[in-house]
Amino acid sequence: MASRPDPGGPIVPCPACRKPAVFAPTNRWRPFCSERCKTGDLGAWASNAYVIEGAAPEEASDPIDDSAEIPRPTHPPGRA
Ligand SMILES: [Zn+2]
Numbered sequence: 001m002a003s004r005p006d007p008g009g010p011i012v013p014c015p016a017c018r019k020p021a022v023f024a025p026t027n028r029w030r031p032f033c034s035e036r037c038k039t040g041d042l043g044a045w046a047s048n049a050y051v052i053e054g055a056a057p058e059e060a061s062d063p064i065d066d067s068a069e070i071p072r073p074t075h076p077p078g079r080a
Contacts (some may be wrong), residue, residue, distance in 0.1 A: 016040055 011022025016037035032038035
């Protein structure tokens, strides 16, 4: 057993690149392995959230079909 430096915590796979990352206060990017992985993952997550937020349901009053409500003068009853 060779003495190795204590990472200070458990080793977890980086969510972004799957490389081992130290999950400990010594790693400020935990659970990521580096700043690049952390910011990259956050960026993807944020853009994804924006897509979900922007998907608004299409709901609008249709002013085109207003002819159905207009009473039209037809043949007056009682006249032949
Ligand atoms: Zn990484």
